[in-house]
Amino acid sequence: MKKKRITSAAAHLAINGGPPVRKKTPPQKMLVDDAEARAVAAVLKSGRLTSLSNDTTDRFEKAFADYCGTKHCVAVNSGTAALHVALAAAGAGPGDEVVAPPYTFIATVSAIIQQNAVPVFADIDRETLNIDPALIEKKITRRTKAIVPVHLFGLPADMDRITAIAKRRGITVIEDACQAHGALYKGRRTGSMGDMACFSFQESKNMAAGEGGAIVTNSGALADKCRIIRHIGMAAKYEYVALGYNYRMPAMSAAVALAQLRKLDSFNERRARMADYYRKNLAGLPVKIYDPPAGVVSANHLFPVTLPTCGIDHTFEIYKALAAENVPVWWVYPRPLNTVEFIKNKRAYSKGCPFDCPHAAPSKVAGGGCPVADELSARTLVLATAPCYSEAVARDTVKAIRKVLPEYL
Ligand SMILES: Cc1ncc(COP(=O)(O)O)c(C=O)c1O
Structure with a gap:
């Protein structure tokens, strides 16, 4: 033109x-009324504000799992934390590759790098702006640990094709549903189709808690792993069983999230x-x-x-x-993530990790052409x-x- x-x-x-x-x-801004105000006040007045002492976070988890149609929900304090925990629970780590779209918010990919795995970009479909399943196939290697489809702008990715590709090869699918609370794919809610799915409750999201996140899954084993990783690697009080983080969702955030879920x-x-x-x-x-x-x-x-x-x-x-x-x-x-300087130039952790880590495939460059994402972004x-x-x-x-x-x- x-x-x-x-x-x-x-x-x-x-x-x-x-x-x-x-x-x-x-x-x-968030749409809030007395329901959120009363719920927060009740938590505050209780003097028990952590999820460890107040059951509001547990109640939110149960309600959100029911809403998504999954057996388990593990609430955390952001969508980024949810992705990090899910990738860690999937076992993604040094030398592993995770296939993701380049047209998304940076957190989809920073969580992969945070876990010391290499993001491998599969271009998007020009009719949906979501990851193109046909291109995922081409990016899979024996190192591929997970695929992270994003339901961008609320539109579910082509989950039937993505889960079929993953199943054939024993690869974990982690839905990035941070923008897609309540969306439907062939009658199923987003969050219920991958091995795990991650949500954000940051202020701009379809339902919000200010900040917050959650992983939902039907797997008891993955949910248990997620709970341990979110709770600084503790399986029980002072029983340290894994590397973990403090990603717990505070009870006041859970109170807001519960009220928002109803709306x-x-x-x-x-x-x-x-x-x-x-x-x-x-x-x-x-x-x-x-x-x-x-x-x-x-x-x-x-x-x-x-x-x-x-x-x-x-x-x-x-x-x-x-x-x-x-x-x-x-x-x-405005531009796809494969062109972001620190990713393109393979500068994340020091000494080249994860891109040039001795465990990673030497030929793997995180960037690489994604012409559709280049053009449409x-x-x-x-x-x-x-x-x-x-x-x-x-x-x-x-x-x-x-x-x-x-x-x-
Ligand atoms: C697609 C996508 N993934 C991940 C995230 C990260 O969520 P949070 O901001 O809660 O860490 C967001 C939030 O903006 C997002 O839009």
């Missing part, structure tokens, strides 16, 4: 001094309404929007929109012009769907897109 020269007619754009669509960008379905309905509004009202514009494949219900964590721009600078101009209109539009992942913005926003925000976002795009394309 040829880049358009902005004319004087564009003086109506806020970036050029014209009146913005909204006076101020509405902040994204998750209604939050997701609000997100779906925002997504439907975008889908209907962006029709006819030269942007690509992503419809869930048959049998898949997205949790609509964000609403991705791919622009027909010519390169990252062109996207940046449009992004800045939209931001100036004061609507909640973000460019969350440079052109894909996301629109807000958070339940704190009213339909007026969705309306203004579409208005801003309709105002800005013709001046740049």
Whole structure:
């Protein structure tokens, strides 16, 4: 596509001094009410604030496992911690490889590196923005310990194909469901399809606790391992059986998470309404929007929109012009993780670990071409769907897109 020269007619754009669509960008925040306040106050008044002395975290675990349709849940203090614990429980370590998509939040991959394993990137499918199962096959070696599909922006990855590939080879599947609480894949909730699945309850997520995370699984053995790793490697008081971390979820966070879990379905309905509004009202514009494949219900964590721009600078101009209109539009992942400097240059732990660790395959470079992720990350913005926003925000976002795009394309 040829880049358009902005004319004087564009003086109506806020970036050029014209009146913005909204006076101020509405902040994204959690939707909380008395339910969360009462639950937190009860924990606080009890004087027992740790999960070791207060049963709120246990109660949240039971409720969240029931919601996901899994037997076990191990609550932790972030989604990153959940991924780290799950990878450790899967036995991923020095010399092992873990296949992951390059188009995701950094935590998906930093947890792999934290565990001293090498991330191996399989490119994404241009119709879903999720990891492409056909490309996973090509990345598997005898060193592959796990596959971490991400349900990006709330849309479940192609789990039937991914679990079939993994099963044939005895590889562990860890769903990164940090953006997909309550999404459905062929009638099953995200979290219930992999050997383990990881969730985040960070403030922006579909249900939140401020910070928080969880691993869900149907395996009692994996759940036991996760519990030990999250609790500094202790199987019982002062019985140290493994290398572990203090990743326990505090009781006050669990109290918030329990209250939010009860509202998750209604939050997701609000997100779906925002997504439907975008889908209907962006029709006819030269942007690509992503419809869930048959049998898949997205949790609509964000609403991705791919622009027909010519390169990252062109996207940046449009992004800045939209931001100036004061609507909640973000460019969350402008480049794929295989191109992030410290990963590309294999600088994580000192002395080359894990990439050049003596246990790792010498030819393995973490980077490597992911042309679809390269192309789409440079052109894909996301629109807000958070339940704190009213339909007026969705309306203004579409208005801003309709105002800005013709001046740049
Ligand atoms: C896909 C994905 N994975 C992992 C994480 C990490 O979660 P947390 O921020 O709770 O550590 C996030 C959170 O932003 C995420 O979006």
